[in-house]
Amino acid sequence: MTDVRHERLRRSGLAGLEICVIAALYFGSAELGLLQQLVRSQVTPLWPPSGIAVASLLLRGRRVWPGVALGAFLANIGLGPSLPAVLAITAGNTLAPVCSCLLLRRAGFRNELERLRDVLGLIFLGAFTGMLVSATTGTTTLLVSGALSTAGFWPTWSVWWTGDAMGVLVVTPVLLVLSSARWPRNVRTSRWVEAGLLVVATAAVGFVETGRAPLLFLGFPLLVWAAFRFQLAGAAPCALAVSTFAIVAAARRTGPFAGHDLLTNMITLQAFNGAAALTALLLGAVVSERNRNQREIVDACTQIAGMVSRITAGDRHLVKPDERGAPEGPGGTGGVGGPDGADGADGADGEDSTKAASSSTRRRPPTGHRAGRDDRI
Secondary structure (H helix, E strand, C coil), X not given: CHHHHHHHHHHHHHHHHHHHHHHHHHHHHHHHHHHHCCEXXXXXXXXXXXXXXXXXXXXXXXXXXXXXXXXXXXXXXXXXXCHXXXXXXXXXXXXXXXXXXXXHHHCCCCCCCCCHHHHHHHHHHHHHHCHHHHHHHHHHHHHHCCCCCCCCHHHHHHHHHXXXXXXXXXXXXXXXXXXXXXXXXXXXXXXXXXXXHHHHHHHHHHHHHCCCCCCHHHHHHHHHHHHHHHHHHHHHHHHHHHHHHHHHHHHHCCHHHCCCCHHHHHHHHHHHHHHHHHHHHHHHHHHHHHHHHHHHHHHHHHHHHHHHHHHHHHHHCCCCCCCCCCCCCCCCCCCCCCCCXXXXXXXXXXXXXXXXXXXXXXXXCCCCHHHHHHHHC
């Protein structure tokens, strides 16, 4: 009884620790995301807490939703116009990732993201559909509380929805990849060199993207390179880096974001971030699925080759049929016109003797009573 109680206490302690860790991660990522707010102080083009919340629910189960709620409350308590408004926004920020998790599990989602259907599910169910809850709840709360005018409802809603959706598209894949990552073994030195070059190239492109020249498109070759060579393990972090650089450029109003109003910059930024995330996720999933299919084909061919070799080896050990009773040609023991020069008068006797000889060679010689009966036949 005491052991059972200790086990329950241990499990409760671990669950409480998980909830606190998730709340801390949610709050910390919210503070980072709010550094680039565009509408009021609650709406950003990239909301990392939504990606952390969805990943936490997928990895640790729905039991950790209190951590999401606690983190959302702490992130909004100093921003909301009133306590009821903060509670309503917290409820929306909690329900959105829970709905995304339920939809993904219902669709048979796998955390490994090795199938194309998993990536499509994360895009359309986890990001686009699930985040409608938080955007609608939060924007409606701001409108009802008087913190937002009617004219600003749809611009705020669009920024809120795209920001939450981008958080799922960019942050959740990175966390899912990290959860299943293992230190590679027996990797060639050239692969490490290539990975280092990818990191250096990504940093260089980020420096160029945040400059004055409109060169955001330079991030797409990096995404293709990372997806083909490293699959999602390289494509997901690369997409996060490229999107972060684009957000920084939009906040500074440099490059393609210079000289435009807020709406135009938001459309440009979210179109770029969405295209980058979709390119990385879809291409990485297609390459991973292709590699898995190739491995399955190789395994199947190996099994078939083994079966063929075993069948061939079995045929070599089969017993060959006894040919001792086969008629021999002229001059043999059972042919007509043998060495005694028997003519047609003795043909019938020759045939009988041949049949008898063949019969005796096809079965074991009889003994005893059966021997006498066979002799008489």
